[in-house]
Amino acid sequence: MxxxxxxxxxxxxxxxxxxxxNKKPEGLENIPYISFISLLKILWAYFQQKxxxxxxxxxxxxxxxxxxxxxxxxxxVLNNPEYAKIxxxxxxxxxxxxxxxxxxxxxxxxxxxxxxxxxxxKWRSTRKLADSALNLASHQYPEVVxxxxxxxFTFMNPNLNRPINIIESxxxxxxxxxxxxxxxxxxGCLESQEVPRLISVYDYIVSVLxxxxxxxxxxxxxxxxxxxxxxxxxxxxxxxxxxxxxxxxRNEMKKDSYNATxxxxxxxxxxLAKYPEMQEKARAEVIRILGNEPIIPSLDQLKExxxxxxxxxETLRTHPPTPILTxxxxxxxxxxxxxxLPINSTCMINTWKIHRDPxxxxxxxxxxxxxxxxxxxxxxxxxxIPFSAGPRNCVGQNLTLLQQRVVLSMFxxxxxxxxxxxxxxxxxxxxx
Ligand code: HEM
Numbered sequence: 001m002x003x004x005x006x007x008x009x010x011x012x013x014x015x016x017x018x019x020x021x022n023k024k025p026e027g028l029e030n031i032p033y034i035s036f037i038s039l040l041k042i043l044w045a046y047f048q049q050k051x052x053x054x055x056x057x058x059x060x061x062x063x064x065x066x067x068x069x070x071x072x073x074x075x076x077v078l079n080n081p082e083y084a085k086i087x088x089x090x091x092x093x094x095x096x097x098x099x100x101x102x103x104x105x106x107x108x109x110x111x112x113x114x115x116x117x118x119x120x121x122k123w124r125s126t127r128k129l130a131d132s133a134l135n136l137a138s139h140q141y142p143e144v145v146x147x148x149x150x151x152x153f154t155f156m157n158p159n160l161n162r163p164i165n166i167i168e169s170x171x172x173x174x175x176x177x178x179x180x181x182x183x184x185x186x187x188g189c190l191e192s193q194e195v196p197r198l199i200s201v202y203d204y205i206v207s208v209l210x211x212x213x214x215x216x217x218x219x220x221x222x223x224x225x226x227x228x229x230x231x232x233x234x235x236x237x238x239x240x241x242x243x244x245x246x247x248x249x250r251n252e253m254k255k256d257s258y259n260a261t262x263x264x265x266x267x268x269x270x271x272l273a274k275y276p277e278m279q280e281k282a283r284a285e286v287i288r289i290l291g292n293e294p295i296i297p298s299l300d301q302l303k304e305x306x307x308x309x310x311x312x313x314e315t316l317r318t319h320p321p322t323p324i325l326t327x328x329x330x331x332x333x334x335x336x337x338x339x340x341l342p343i344n345s346t347c348m349i350n351t352w353k354i355h356r357d358p359x360x361x362x363x364x365x366x367x368x369x370x371x372x373x374x375x376x377x378x379x380x381x382x383x384x385i386p387f388s389a390g391p392r393n394c395v396g397q398n399l400t401l402l403q404q405r406v407v408l409s410m411f412x413x414x415x416x417x418x419x420x421x422x423x424x425x426x427x428x429x430x431x432x
Contacts, residue, residue, distance in 0.1 A: 003191050007428070008140070024078070025288060027340075027342045028071055028341075028342070028345075030074070030339065031069055031070060031071045031076065031280035031339060032063040032064065032067045032070040032071065033063070033070065033071045033072075034059065034062055034063060034070060034071065034072040034073070036073060036353070038062040039072065039073050041058065041062065042055060042058060042059065042062070043212050043213070045058050046212045047212070050189065050426055051425075051428065051430070052323060052352060052430060053427055056352060056353060065077065066353075068080035068083060068337060069083065069336065069337070071341060074346065074348070075327065075345065075346030075347055075348055076341055076345050076346065076347045076348070076350050077324070077347075077348055077349075077350050078336065078347060078348070078350065078358070079350045079353040079354060080336075080337070080354065080357075081354055081357075081360065081380045081381075081382035081383045081385075082336070082337070082380070082382070083336040083337065083349075084349045084354060084382045084385060084389070085381075085382040085389070086334060086335075086336050087326070087328055087334070087347055088349070088350065088382070088385075088388060088389045088390035088392070088393075089389070089390045090328075090334065090390075091368035092119060092120065092331075093331060093332070094330065094331055094332045094334060095328040095329070095330055095331070095334065095347070096119055096329050096331055097116075097123075097326070097327060097328060097392055098119075098327040098328055098329040098346060115127060115130055115395065127391075127395065130395050131395060133396060134396065134398070134399060135154060135398075137181065138234075138398050138399055139299065140403060141177075141181060141399055141402050141403065142296065142298065142299055142302060142402055142405075142406050143296060144177060144180050144181050145152050145173070145177050145402065145403045145406040145407060146296025146297065146406050146410065147234070148173055148176045148177050149182065149296075149406060149407050149410045149411075150172060150296070150410075151176070151190040151295075152169060152172065152173055152190055152293075153410075153414055154190075155172075155190045155191070156169070163418055166266050166269050166270065167262065167266045167429060170261075170262045170265040170266045170269070171189075171199075171262045172189035173189055173190075173262075173265075173403075173407060174259075174261045174262045174265070174403070175187055175189050175278060176189050176190055176200060177403055181399075184309070187199075188351070197241075198238065201234050201237050201238050201241075202238060204231075204234050205231065205234050205235060205238060206259070208227075208231050208234075216226060242317075259321070260321035260322065260400065261321075261400045261403055261404065263319065263321045263429065263430060264312070264319070264400070264404060265403075265404055265407055265408070266429050267315045267318075267319045267412065267426050267430060268311055268312060268315040268404070268408060268431055269408075269417070270419070270424070270426055270429055271311070271315065271367050271426065272311070272408075272417070273417050273418055273419035274284065274419050275367070276318065276368065276416075276418075278311070279412075279416065279417070281307055282307050282308050282311060282408070282412055283412040283416070285305060285307045285308060286305065286308065286409045286412040286413060287412075287413070289301050289304045289305060290409060293413075294410070294412070294413050294414065295413070296406070296410070297405070297406060297409050297410070299402075302402065302405045302406065302409070305409055306373065306388055307369065307373070307407055308405055308408050308409055308412075309372070309401075309405065310369035310370065310371075310373050311369045311408065312401065312404045312408070313369070313372045313384070314367060314368065314369040314372060316384075316386035317355045317361070317384055317386070318355065318356075318365075318367055318426065319426055319427075319429075319430045320351045320352060320355055320385075320386040321430075322351065322384070322386070322388075323349055323350070323351055323352035324348050324349070324350055324351065324352070325348065325349050326348060326349050326388050326392065327344070327346060327347070327348045328346070328347045328348070329344065329346055329347075330342070330343055330344060330345045330346075330347065331343065349385070349388075351385055351386065354382070354383060354385065355383070355384065355385075355386075357383065360379055360380060360383035361379075361383070367426075381419060
């Protein structure tokens with residue numbers, strides 16, 4: 001009897017839980033909706049390690065085709081450049097960046113209160129400082145990245161005619177560039193094949209943070225589990241390490257910024273290896289502007305590399321490292337198209353979908369840098385937003401673009417490279 005009552009209560013609790021989560025919020029009835037059950041299907045797809053494109057196709061199937069807007073358990077997702085423009089250009093009085101106080105202990109513990117996570121006066125003053133510091137320093141950045149790329153070639157030299165792991169190499173460059181630039185510190189990633197301890201700790205933290213289950217059930221992080229303790233210890237170790245390098249710069253850097261540059265560079269190199277005709281065209285441009293000697297390009301020379309730049313832009317279009325961006329909480333209702341989004345809504349922008357919208361991009365799934373070369377580009381400015389836009393756009397945009405131009409051009413000067421991979425795709429690199 002007792003067991004029966006227990007079973008009935010538990011069953012009732014589960015049904016109530018599902019009904020509560022499945023219910024569409026009031027005021028948003030006209031927006032296509034991903035129910036809790038559908039969300040479980042999406043989680044299942046993640047669990048099966050489906051790539052980003054496949055998950056997006058599943059979302060589309062679940063909401064019955066392409067929609068400019070849909071509602072999920074995490075908030076309202078905008079898939080349209082005009083809607084993105086409205087949200088991204090709103091002031092803080094209307095749409096506030098929604099990270100500053102999450103309920104996710106795990107997230108807050110790692111990201112602390114750095115520039116990307118603050119709002120109001122604190123954000124304004126830090127952003128002003130960061131903008132001018134990065135602007136000033138960006139003149140030296142090509143030299144910094146160039147020297148590190150030379151170090152990479154020396155590091156690779158013994159294995160020159162053997163396949164190299166390009167993602168690992170780009171990662172080593174990006175970490176060293178960040179270390180040298182931000183802290184004047186050498187991590188030693190280009191001295192030994194071993195992955196430095198700091199990096200393996202960082203990878204572990206990111207893998208826990210990225211777990212879809214923790215996103216859906218954030219309370220898991222509050223439980224007294226061994227895995228939670230391990231995570232908190234890893235953060236202590238990571239922060240301790242950074243503190244040891246230099247105390248004051250700790251919170252100024254966006255801790256995941258080097259990852260985005262690594263992904264972008266790896267995807268570009270993958271496509272260049274896959275399409276030799278593009279590689280040839282890029283190499284011809286690099287040799288025309290830099291000559292045939294292994295040199296570090298100057299800022300002026302980098303500006304002239306139009307085709308290399310188009311490759312970088314096309315990669316950031318097809319594989320934007322932040323595919324869903326800018327979570328905002330509405331402090332006042334806003335109107336996008338025919339929809340009124342109510343106060344307190346959580347909104348985000350689906351850059352991945354916007355970058356592949358056939359209304360703005362011809363053959364959107366085709367990798368084609370040429371589309372960025374034509375001078376009569378009439379496309380909506382908000383159809384290409386890998387760095388977001390408006391006041392909260394990426395502060396490191398110029399820096400990463402410089403780094404990518406330097407590395408790609410120096411790779412072309414170093415020699416031809418071919419695709420040695422079997423079954424690797426840009427999607428797989430992107431999901432790594
Ligand atoms: C390919 C490389 C990169 C991409 C695609 C990228 C993308 C982005 C995006 C989309 C945002 C807005 C995020 C949001 O609102 O949700 C952002 C913000 C930010 N990024 Fe980047 N980023 C890159 C590299 C970097 C680098 C190298 C740095 C550091 C030097 C950096 C520092 C920041 C900071 C501090 C913010 C927050 C700005 C603010 O809130 O005012 N990023 N980035």
